[in-house]
């Protein structure tokens with residue numbers, strides 16, 4: 001894994017059936033444990049545990065450390081709180097991105113450069129007012145986008161933008177309505193003045209392909225995106 005020059009490894013799994021070995025909250029560090037304990041919505045807590053266990057197991061296997069011993073830094077550049085983009089302490093060349101819904105968890109890992117992944121439920125992108133929240137003014141003009149778009153098209157635009165903004169590290173501090181939806185497979189400057197990114201739509205396994213969409217963004221030219229995980233989400 002991670003052997004080829006431009007490669008992004010992705011894991012997507014059902015939150016109730018993660019691809020890694022079963023592990024309890026004991027695998028989490030103090031910060032993760034506090035966040036997990038504060039999540040009172042059971043499916044959210046289950047997804048949080050599944051995602052962070054997966055991240056620890058995958059990163060641990062790459063750097064040769066037990067899952068519980070992987071040290072992440074998540075310092076938010078705005079407030080210095082521990083809720084920002086994760087990096088692996090002592091392994092700055094390893095880039096990762098995490099995403100979760102209550103049903104699915106997703107992880108992207110690469111040595112290519114900054115990476116972002118996002119997964120969303122299609123039905124979450126059908127609300128009235130989506131265009132104002134999510135679309136660039138140019139995308140809202142007549143002819144800017146095909147009329148009669150459904151939730152899947154909306155959700156696809158959203159995950160491409162959010163994956164790109166997570167790769168840039170600002171996330172939703174950059175208003176998604178100020179950026180145009182990046183195309184797939186073509187290096188694109190998504191936010192003026194930042195490095196080009198290449199976004200790839202992910203083909204989700206199993207039943208998740210009907211209910212969710214996902215995208216990954218990586219710094220620079222396109223990279224091979226390898227989907228890992230043997231068991232498809234139900």
Ligand SMILES: CC(C)(COP(=O)(O)OP(=O)(O)OC[C@H]1O[C@@H](n2cnc3c(N)ncnc32)[C@H](O)[C@@H]1OP(=O)(O)O)[C@@H](O)C(=O)NCCC(=O)NCCS
Pocket residue numbers: 048051076078079083084085086097098099100101117118119162165166167168169170171172173
């Ligand atoms: C990152 C962000 C886009 C995620 O949105 P979301 O759709 O709710 O959540 P996702 O499941 O896709 O991603 C969550 C993961 O993104 C990662 N993340 C957090 N901030 C990030 C950032 N700035 N850039 C990239 N990734 C980030 C974390 O690993 C987080 O996982 P966790 O919540 O399980 O610890 C959104 O939360 C955001 O923009 N946060 C930053 C806002 C900010 O910095 N405000 C200033 C606070 S002082």
